[in-house]
Amino acid sequence: MEKTSIWGTKTVVYIFLSIITCFLGTWFAFLLAGLVDLVLENNVEKLTFKACMILGFLIVTYIVTYVQGRLKNALLKEKSCALRSEVFHEIFTYTVEEFQGKNSAEYLNSILSDCELIEESYFQGMLSLINQAVQLLIVCIAVIYTNVLMFGVMLVMAIITVAIMKMGNDKIQSTMQAYANTKESFSVFLKEKLGCFPLFSLYNVTDAVVKDFDVESNRVGVTKAEQKNEVLKKSCVAEFVGLGSTVIIMATAVGLAMSGQLTAGFVIASGQLIGKMISPLMVLPGTWAQIKAAEPIKERLNSYFTAKEQVDYIEIKELEKIKVEGVSFQYPKSTQKILDNQTNCFEKGKRYLLKGESGRGKTTYLHLLGKMLSGYEGDIRLNNEVELRACSGKSFFEQVGVITQKNYIFNGTLRENLCLYKDFKDEDVEKALEAASFELQKEKFPEGIDTVITEDGNNFSGGELQRIALARAFLHKFTWIFADEFTTGLDRKNAENVERALLTAPNITVIAISHQDSPEFLALFDEIIEI
Template sequence: MKTLLLKRKWEFIIYMIASCFFIVSDLLIMGLSGYIMDALEQGSMELFMTRIGYGVIIVLIGAGLYLSSRFLRIGYMRKVLLDIRAEAFGTVLKMSPKQFGKVSKENYVSRLTNDVNLIEEKFFISLLNLISGFGMYIIGLIIISCYEPVLAGGLFLVSMICYGVCTLFLKRTQKLQEAVSEGNEALTLNMSNTFNGLEIIKLGNMEDKFLEKNKKEISRAEARKQAFNNYSEIQQNVLIFVGYFVMAGVIFYLGGKIGGGLGFGIAVFLFQLSTQIIFRVMDSLPLVNVMRSSIKIYEKLTCLEVSQEETKSNAFRFDRTIELKDVCFGYEGRKLLDHTNMTLEKGKKYLIKGASGAGKSTLLHLLQMLNEDYTGSIKVDGIDYRTIDERSFNEKVAVIDQDIFLFEDTIRNNINLYRETDETFMQEAIKGAGLESLIAELEKGLETPLLENGKNLSGGQRQRIAIARAIVKDAEILFIDEGTASLNEALGREIEKVFLNLPQTVIAISHRYYEGISEGYDYVLELQAGRLNQYDAKDYFEGVSVC
């Protein structure tokens, strides 16, 4: 956080100076009231009126200082908040799919919106008040010590004791602030789920039920905010209570001094200054805790769990085999892979089959390096999967599933994913994916823009774009999870043929059987009650022997 604030050093200095404008205007006003009291003590109406005139000018200067302070501060705040958003966004983008998948997308959205707003609201407002409060404290103490060093010493001592008391509140403040952030995440998740399922909710006339559910979530999030605010208020009130006692002590002390010859105007000035110091300190100290808890939120935003990839030094190379040895994996006590052994050869086509829930996608995820919680080993050309750098793996594999994501951009950018691609290679990919006729029909060809998530394409065309992506990427392995499930029989057959004609290793899951085409796979891997059996595809579809 410190680095981030100091990244714009000069603007930060201006922010600090602008935050101190309040001190100048407060000091001017306090000096003025002492000055007016002095005129009253002297009993001159003319002097009194002249000083009231100065007062008007000082009030106008104060207003000018306030406006210019706001103006100077706001630019800096906006830029730092933009930096925080960019840093948080970058942190999420740099995550591996495995790390990213640990929480839902809505959690990230909430962090990037609610948490940044929380930092704006809590951190910057607190920082502003702290700078002006601390500035006033220092200047006030110096001025008081020039007139009354004992009073200045006493005020310093009290503020140190209050600081000590305040640190006792820190841990709980941080916890409550984190709870607010988590509450916001839960709320965003809940709302997003509701909106995603709106069609179903309407079809089932369940609006009231969901409204009630959301209301509960909203009140839970609000209760967390309330708890945080109440706790901050309690801290402040405890300290303000102490402040009243100190104030009484100051009156007592200064009263005694007036009897000993201290001027009435000066006494009023010192009293006002002491009051300012005491209450600024009492107001500012709880803000230290609020700021420190905001820093924790900032860390949560920008240090989203350091990945272990740093220790994974092996680059992915697949020249011969991927070998599963004694692999066991399951969820909640249910074994989906039970001491599984299997060897996948480069260039071969594998079709994973099994009943719904048997663990087909789970197996594919293990092979995609999306999960490492299995026991046993998976090795590619003898190198353990767990030691392979994920980026190098992602470079060499492509994934096609039922829902293809397409960017709101041209077909070209959706195929080459914003990388420079040799035109001949691009044309080969288009041909390989069976996209030639579509591109030829379109007036702008490859430069045709797609609507949001490719709304202006059919299911088959979307699937073909995903295949072209895999070819352009020159991926060595193609993972396909129900790649034709959303297509009609005829289209499914065509796409399946394209998969089988690719030179890459293909590992696919499909419930469908395309007569005369599915036999083109080399092997069928059938998952059944944690056991994985390998069949020759031709034999399997004839219902014959185990390999």
């Protein structure tokens, strides 16, 4: 099912209200005609009654119009929020490997920019198209009922208008796509440059980065201006065609009135009807072009919902052993294997250290074991039965915790960063922190586990963040922990505290990567594996 569809129950109600409001608006023109025709009767009482009736009619009309507007706003809010939610939800069904297939800026662009463009260009465009089409249909019926010749003139002008307005739609669509692509590239640029600010500052190249920014910002401005200029060109042509049509249709109405085929009142009212007919004719082609321009963005968002192959994964109730046999791995864009014919066996309750020179594939091997990479040759079997790729991710990650080189911290309390949307007792959280050698000193953390961690954990030291990552793994009671360079960047004292906390924890199997090679450290492992 297409997730960017506008159709639903509220849309049907909106169409019904559009019919009512357009009918009332067209009827108003005929009421005006009747009001003007009273000039021949010279009856003030009848004129007063008619005027009051029209005012009451207007009140009803605008009440219905207001309800329709509120429904439109509610519908747009519902559809845009649902679209953002569905895109976000789909992203969070990805595996780590699938998620890392795109730059995070692409996800941000999809959720923020693309969803907004769909709301503005597609959702609003479709509702506007419906309203304009209904208005045009009702006015045409009313004019045919009044005078067929008048309708014929209007129909000819409609054909001419649509033919002229169809020109240039492809150009608008291509400039819209170019602007969307440029915004996405700019989002990636901003993320990278802001993320590397300390590097640029330390190397004193901030002026060069600012110049680079100005170039990229100008590119966005140029593509946006090109898109707006195409729309402006189309709008000017539309206005000219609309005004020209008005002159021709008014002249026809006056001629028919002079020949006695129309009343004088209808000549005045025809101004209202002309507006209600010309307005859709002017706007409909542009609205349609706007909707078509959103097609590439719709396709990009719908790509998130591409049907995945259904696989019946096998659940592992208790992980006892991981057996690796002849595993080789090569990254897609690489020309050589980073792992070749790796064979090992990891048993529950033991501590394993992966050692080797940089670039030999230790982190890759850990990611393979941790179900964060696939596409390997050979077998990784769990409990001598289930191939890792066939194992349910949910049952696997209930038992296996991964501590990466990067400390994943979000803006929230210490408790929230540790519990990760699960419920734990305060005493369990505090025990996990204690097991990770994290001291909750009252003078430093007066709010205890409810202390707020700012963006990127800037109010905590590197050692504290490492211990938070370790405490998180302890709190969730993983029986296996994979730790990649988990003491990188720490001073020797802090590193020893974190190492000992992890490697002496009871009932936990550890597979770790570290460049630490002191005899005391190596003695904490049951087996050292050279990669």
